[in-house]
Amino acid sequence: MIIDAHAHLGHDFVFEEDFILENLVSKMKENKVDISIVQPGTVLDLKGVVKQHNAIAKLSKKMPGRILGMANPSPHLLKEDYYKELKRCVEDLGFVGVKLHPLAHAVNPKGSMGKKVFESAVDLGVPVMVHTGTGGPWALPSAVVPVAMEFPKLKIILAHSGGSMYSEEAALAAKLCPNIYLETSWIPSITLLSFGRNIGVNRVMFGSDHPENIASELAKYRTVGFNDEELEWCLAKTAAKVFNISITG
Numbered sequence: 001m002i003i004d005a006h007a008h009l010g011h012d013f014v015f016e017e018d019f020i021l022e023n024l025v026s027k028m029k030e031n032k033v034d035i036s037i038v039q040p041g042t043v044l045d046l047k048g049v050v051k052q053h054n055a056i057a058k059l060s061k062k063m064p065g066r067i068l069g070m071a072n073p074s075p076h077l078l079k080e081d082y083y084k085e086l087k088r089c090v091e092d093l094g095f096v097g098v099k100l101h102p103l104a105h106a107v108n109p110k111g112s113m114g115k116k117v118f119e120s121a122v123d124l125g126v127p128v129m130v131h132t133g134t135g136g137p138w139a140l141p142s143a144v145v146p147v148a149m150e151f152p153k154l155k156i157i158l159a160h161s162g163g164s165m166y167s168e169e170a171a172l173a174a175k176l177c178p179n180i181y182l183e184t185s186w187i188p189s190i191t192l193l194s195f196g197r198n199i200g201v202n203r204v205m206f207g208s209d210h211p212e213n214i215a216s217e218l219a220k221y222r223t224v225g226f227n228d229e230e231l232e233w234c235l236a237k238t239a240a241k242v243f244n245i246s247i248t249g
């Protein structure tokens with residue numbers, strides 16, 4: 001069983017790239033990915049993000065149980081607009097989480113925009129994935145620590161685990177906060193192994209970020225020396241636990 005915790009669909013208006021549906025679906029098939037958790041590209045306006053959330057919901061209807069949504073409305077939207085759209089995603093479309101991108105949306109996790117995301121997620125009962133790595137100081141793993149401590153029951157996933165540059169800081173954040181989990185796209189192989197051994201495989205999850213990365217990200221996990229049980233956790237069970245996905249049936 002393979003769950004990709006970090007996939008995209010739609011246009012990213014900040015990084016100016018397109019995440020194409022056919023590419024997502026064909027690479028999932030090629031690499032035997034069972035479930036992808038799909039978020040939009042970075043969108044700045046409400047109308048635009050509604051459209052992308054709807055496209056993800058449409059795909060998940062077409063591929064039931066295999067595509068799950070993660071919302072990403074801009075935290076700069078008015079609080080009522082932000083909350084209403086996130087609530088719609090979670091309650092009407094069945095999305096399983098929300099993304100916060102401190103770099104792309106220019107948000108300080110500890111500031112009032114960040115608070116909007118974390119408080120809404122607590123209220124709606126979904127975990128928050130936070131981009132970490134490029135885009136310091138707000139995208140540093142340490143910027144998430146005070147929030148993780150303020151909301152100890154909220155599950156927070158550090159996308160990219162701080163990237164290779166700040167992976168030590170991500171590991172430290174995860175050591176300090178039991179509610180922090182590590183998604184490992186773009187992370188060196190040796191660092192993956194150290195996360196698994198020092199933080200625990202039940203805190204580490206596979207993510208690709210781009211369909212072209214799926215094969216190489218999976219190869220890292222499969223070649224660093226994890227045993228079958230450890231691999232099961234990193235490739236599916238951790239994400240299933242964090243996002244409350246049933247993988248028994």
Ligand SMILES: [Zn+2]
Pocket residue numbers: 006008209
């Ligand atoms: Zn991404």
